[in-house]
Amino acid sequence: xxxxxxxxxxxxxxxxxxxxxxxxxxxxxxxxxxxxxxxxxxxxxxxxxxxxxxxxxxxxxxxxxxxxxxxxxxxxxxxxxxxxxxxxxxxxxxxxxxxxxxxxxxxxxxxxxxxxxxxxxxxxxxxxxxxxxxxxxxxxxxxxxxxxxxxxxxxxxxxxxxxxxxxxxxxxxxxxxxxxxxxxxxxxxxxxxxxxxxxxxxxxxxxxxxxxxxxxxxxxxxxxxxxxxxxxxxxxxxxxxxxxxxxxxxxxxxxxxxxxxxxxxxxxxxxxxxxxxxxxxxxxxxxxxxxxxxxxxxx
Numbered sequence: 001x002x003x004x005x006x007x008x009x010x011x012x013x014x015x016x017x018x019x020x021x022x023x024x025x026x027x028x029x030x031x032x033x034x035x036x037x038x039x040x041x042x043x044x045x046x047x048x049x050x051x052x053x054x055x056x057x058x059x060x061x062x063x064x065x066x067x068x069x070x071x072x073x074x075x076x077x078x079x080x081x082x083x084x085x086x087x088x089x090x091x092x093x094x095x096x097x098x099x100x101x102x103x104x105x106x107x108x109x110x111x112x113x114x115x116x117x118x119x120x121x122x123x124x125x126x127x128x129x130x131x132x133x134x135x136x137x138x139x140x141x142x143x144x145x146x147x148x149x150x151x152x153x154x155x156x157x158x159x160x161x162x163x164x165x166x167x168x169x170x171x172x173x174x175x176x177x178x179x180x181x182x183x184x185x186x187x188x189x190x191x192x193x194x195x196x197x198x199x200x201x202x203x204x205x206x207x208x209x210x211x212x213x214x215x216x217x218x219x220x221x222x223x224x225x226x227x228x229x230x231x232x233x234x235x236x237x238x239x240x241x242x243x244x245x246x247x248x249x250x251x252x253x254x255x256x257x258x259x260x261x262x263x264x265x266x267x268x269x270x271x272x273x274x275x276x277x278x279x280x281x282x283x284x285x286x287x288x289x290x291x292x293x294x295x296x297x298x299x
Contacts, residue, residue: 003183003184003287003289004090004092005289005294007090007092008093008094008184008285008287008294008296009287009294009296010047010048010089011048011051011088011089011092011296012087012094012096012285012295012296012297012298013296014043014046014047014048014087014089014094015085015086015087015094015095015285015296015297016094016096016297016298016299017046018042018043018046018085018087019083019096019097019098019297021038021039021042022035022038022039022042022083022085023083023098023100025038026075026081026083026100027075028074028075028076028079028102029074029075029077030074031067031072031073031074032056032058032067032071032073032075033067033070033071033073033240035054035056035067035075035083036053036054036066036067039083039085040053040054043085047089048087048088048089049087049088049089049231050086050087050088051086051087051088051093051094051162051236052086052162052206052236052237053066053206053236053238053241054083054084054085054086055082055083055084055097056081056084057081057082057084057281058073058075058076058079058080058081059076059079059278059279060194060272060273060276060277060278060279061082061270061271061272061279062082062149062152062190062192062198062271062272062273062279062281063082063084063152063198063281064205064206064268064269064271065205065270066205066206066238067205067240068205068239068240069239069240069243069249070249075102077102078102078103079102079103080099080100080101080102080103080106080109080110080278080279080280081099081100081101081102082097082098082099082279082280082281083097083098083099083100084096084097084188084283085097086162088160088235091159091160091233091235092159093157093160093162093184094285094297095157095162095186095188095283095285095297096283096284097188097281097282097283098281098282098283099113099114099280099281099282101280106278106280108145109146109191109192109193109278109280110280111144112140112141112144112145112146112189112191112280113141113191113280113281113282114280114282115141116137116140116141116148116191116282117137117187117282117283119136119137119140120133120136120137120140121284121295121298123136124185124187124286124288124293124295125180125288125293126179126180126181126182126288126291126293127179127180127181128179129176129177129178130166130167130169130173130176130178130179130180131169131172131173131174131175131177131178133154133168133187134153134170134171134172134173134176135171135172137169137170137171137187137189138170138171138172140189141170141189141191144191146191146192146193147191147192147193147194147195147196147277148170148189148190148191148192149190149192149196149197149273149279150169150170150171150196150197151197151198152170152188152190152198152271153167153168153170153188154167154168154169154170154186154187154188154283155167155168156183156185157183157184157185157285158183158184160232160233160235161235162235162236166178166183166185168185168186168187170188170189180288181288182288182289182290183287183288184285184286184287185285185286185287185288186283186284186286187284188281188282189281189283190281191279191280191281192273192277192278192279193277193278194273194274194275194277194278194279195273195274195275195277197273197274198271198272198273198274198279199271199272199274200269200270200271201269201270201271202269203269203270204267204268204269204270205238205239205268205270206237206238206267206268207236207238207256207265207266207267207268208232208234208235208236208237208265208266208268209225209228209229209232209234209259209264209265209266210234210263210264210265210266211234211264212229212233218258220246220247220252220254220255220258221255221258221259223246223255224242224245224252224256225255225264227245228242234266236268239252239253283297284296284297284298285297
């Protein structure tokens with residue numbers, strides 16, 4: 001993988017600034033759609049593009065919820081909220097997240113994932129085993145009285161690819177012998193007061209293209225796939241981004257369903273903690289290049 005340090009650092013800077021800005025507008029009563037649109041527009045104002053639709057995870061929702069067109073959901077009182085932001089510049093990606101609590105009872109849970117990320121930063125270097133990083137994360141979160149989410153983890157990143165085959169586990173996995181080499185990685189400790197696993201729901205608000213193929217005689221489907229591929233390739237997207245591309249929200253949904261039937265769409269179901277536990281998350285992006293480590297999303 002070729003590493004463009006300048007674009008990777010710029011993407012990281014934008015992601016950090018936008019996440020800091022977002023933390024000031026997220027509050028009980030705020031509409032999720034307003035938060036998402038603010039974040040995504042701010043990314044563009046600063047010269048980037050969203051690497052994926054902003055994820056807003058409230059309470060037991062761990063990942064993969066982005067507001068839909070005309071979404072009426074709001075941040076509840078006494079909630080815990082994850083904001084996961086991705087930025088890309090010409091396909092070079094930064095991925096970062098934080099958690100905000102509006103109930104003092106969840107402050108320890110927030111601190112657990114934050115501390116785990118701070119601790120693991122000390123050990124990220126060329127040659128370190130990803131299973132060892134998981135051990136550091138799990139020991140830190142467990143020491144604070146919480147559980148890691150074992151079936152979520154960090155991931156490798158490549159140009160225009162948010163998830164490669166590399167997994168950085170959030171728990172001690174002695175069979176994960178992969179070693180970090182030159183490349184880009186997102187590390188994201190998830191902590192919970194629940195059972196420590198997530199499950200898929202029936203709700204899907206985020207998609208990506210598996211591959212490009214001209215989509216037959218359906219004009220809307222052809223327009224949508226060509227529009228997405230030309231700007232995003234296989235980076236994730238959501239319906240609300242393309243409301244103005246086709247004639248209506250219904251047209252966009254039908255075109256996505258058509259692509260799904262042809263096997264060209266990957267779906268990202270919303271993930272929730274299986275015991276209904278609250279979930280916290282923090283995340284940074286790491287670039288390893290010529291034995292140097294850069295945390296592009298860290299001030």
